[in-house]
Amino acid sequence: MRNKYHIAFPQENVDHLHQNEVYFHYWKEDPDEKVKLRFHDYAEIYKEPGLYEQLFYERLKCTSPAKISTLLKNALSQSQENISELRVLDFGAGNGMMGEELKTHGVSRLVGIDIVPEAKEATLRDRPGLYDNYYICDFENIDNKTNQNIKAWNCNCLVTVAALGFGDIPPKAFINAFNMIDNNGWIAFNIKETFLDTKDNTGFSKIIKELIFSEYLDIYNLERYRHRVSVGGVHLYYYAIVGRKNTNVPGDFFST
Numbered sequence: 001m002r003n004k005y006h007i008a009f010p011q012e013n014v015d016h017l018h019q020n021e022v023y024f025h026y027w028k029e030d031p032d033e034k035v036k037l038r039f040h041d042y043a044e045i046y047k048e049p050g051l052y053e054q055l056f057y058e059r060l061k062c063t064s065p066a067k068i069s070t071l072l073k074n075a076l077s078q079s080q081e082n083i084s085e086l087r088v089l090d091f092g093a094g095n096g097m098m099g100e101e102l103k104t105h106g107v108s109r110l111v112g113i114d115i116v117p118e119a120k121e122a123t124l125r126d127r128p129g130l131y132d133n134y135y136i137c138d139f140e141n142i143d144n145k146t147n148q149n150i151k152a153w154n155c156n157c158l159v160t161v162a163a164l165g166f167g168d169i170p171p172k173a174f175i176n177a178f179n180m181i182d183n184n185g186w187i188a189f190n191i192k193e194t195f196l197d198t199k200d201n202t203g204f205s206k207i208i209k210e211l212i213f214s215e216y217l218d219i220y221n222l223e224r225y226r227h228r229v230s231v232g233g234v235h236l237y238y239y240a241i242v243g244r245k246n247t248n249v250p251g252d253f254f255s256t
């Protein structure tokens, strides 16, 4: 896609800001019409065709969909399974970057989930037909009907890319999505490296660490890699994690 936007990053060093607080300016032709947005103003970003791709994938060199798809494929081959057999729940699907990557690997079904309606609208606009269905819902408080509809897809793989932590998907919602996947299904996600640090005692980090090293998940691949660069050019490292689900996480998981 040809670059349509001028994107300017702050002059001052903003690497101390949380990832969701970092901002940028963009404009189309007239710099006097520049707009300031934070990285997590997803609704506004998705409204502009190609802006998300230009910002995160071209300027900031995000590699995560390609990395996680490749690790998922490798994990499947350890079990003599084929990616074409996967019915994938893409949780935090955004405008379909991970879905597009998975489709090139030939997955059988793709179901998208996001909490922001503009994510679905952008996907239908820019990648029509990519997902078999795309639901806008809050997995922390999912209603019965949507729950049943999504379960009916019998997904055997959950992917969550660049959507855990930093005020995006909370652990409870992630675990509800995990519990939607068939037993023995595949779980693939990424997380900023600091969340696995033993020194990180935030609730989010603790729950994610407990889940990763629990009996509910068998880890097949865990790799540290460069997710993208920051606006200051610093390399941001994440872990890509691919595993196989054993059983559902019980409701009292959060009180343990």
Ligand SMILES: C[S@@+](CC[C@H](N)C(=O)[O-])C[C@H]1O[C@@H](n2cnc3c(N)ncnc32)[C@H](O)[C@@H]1O
Binding pocket: 042, 064, 065, 091, 092, 093, 094, 095, 096, 097, 098, 113, 114, 115, 116, 119, 137, 138, 139, 160, 161, 162, 163, 167, 168, 169, 170, 173
């Ligand atoms: C950085 S984008 C990643 C999008 C896509 N996975 C990718 O790799 O390009 C994070 C996405 O997570 C979504 N998100 C945030 N909180 C969510 C929640 N509680 N439930 C579902 N999606 C959520 C956002 O709306 C946004 O589309």
